[in-house]
Amino acid sequence: MITLFRNHLFITLGIIATAITTLGFQTNQKVAAATSNQLTYGKITNNSLHRLGTIRQLTRSQLAEDHHLTGKQVQQLVYLPLPKRLTAHNFTLSRTHLTIHLVKNSYNVNEVAIPLNKLTGIILNRYMPKQYDYVKPATPKKVVSLTFDDGPDPTLTPKLLKILQRYHVHATFFEVGSSVMKYPAVSRSVLKDGNQIGNHSRNHPQLTNLSNSRARHQIALTDAAIYKATGTLPQYVRPPYGAINSRVGNLFDRPIIQWSVDSRDWAYLNTPKTVNHVLATTHNGSIILMHDIHPTSVAAVPQIISTLKKRGYTFVLLPNLIQRPLLAGLQYFGRGDYRGV
Structure with missing residues (x-):
């Protein structure tokens, strides 16, 4: 009889404990749900x-x-x-x-x-x-980022990719949608090699001269071209000519990537002049603007990379250069230099 009573008591206590645990779990769930509902x-x-x-x-x-x-x-x-x-x-x-x-x-x-x-x-x-938790990326003391606009080019971009591979450097390519549609395999190669792709509009108009709908269309068409070519959407936008204002800059919900060093390769069309200009104007944290559609620009890249490396610079992609999350609606000119639109 005593054994039966003890067994019955243990079973009863077990049922009560289970009920309390279940009630507590449900209560915790409700508290968590309530907390979540209060978040904005x-x-x-x-x-x-x-x-x-x-x-x-x-x-x-x-x-x-x-x-x-x-x-x-x-x-x-x-x-x-x-x-x-x-x-x-x-x-x-x-x-x-x-x-x-x-x-x-x-x-x-x-x-x-x-x-x-x-x-x-x-x-x-x-x-x-x-x-x-966000932790600021650890990077070398002297860093720069290479960026290339207006590609992809069926001949020059692959040549540039081989140069970057040789020097173990990655870059960000701001591509034009009309060229991506013509040469999607080149865009795929850019990403495959560990580089980044940004949106540089469909056919390079000054976006601030366009209506909101036409400016959106320029970016949307290029998004579609890059997505079709690579399966991904570009994280960044670089407006043609760097022309941006608050009206246009807030249309895209993406970081606006500008530059602090304009190589002027598009004006010089001369390899030694391009090299000298970049080397004379680059500083720690620079974003360097170049183009992968000019033979003289691509020819300048090996000397630019090798010389800057000798000066102690490391080439990094934009997140490691900026050392903070890149946020929508902000312009980034280099490390420590970001502004609203």
């Missing part, structure tokens, strides 16, 4: 419209990555209804993803889940698991 874009971004713009573009990029989009669908991504107010809260933040809950749209997609590793430095550290 303002809270998770420190009230930064630049970070919110970056989240919008990451949403578009993730949608394009998750779904095989047509060129027309890529062009329409800019019109995807996404939050513009910091008070909005149409998202769920988990330990692995920021899930954006979408309103009805032409893609018939209800939500887009962005992995948190893509949001490091965009969402404040206190809302992220420890492994996604």
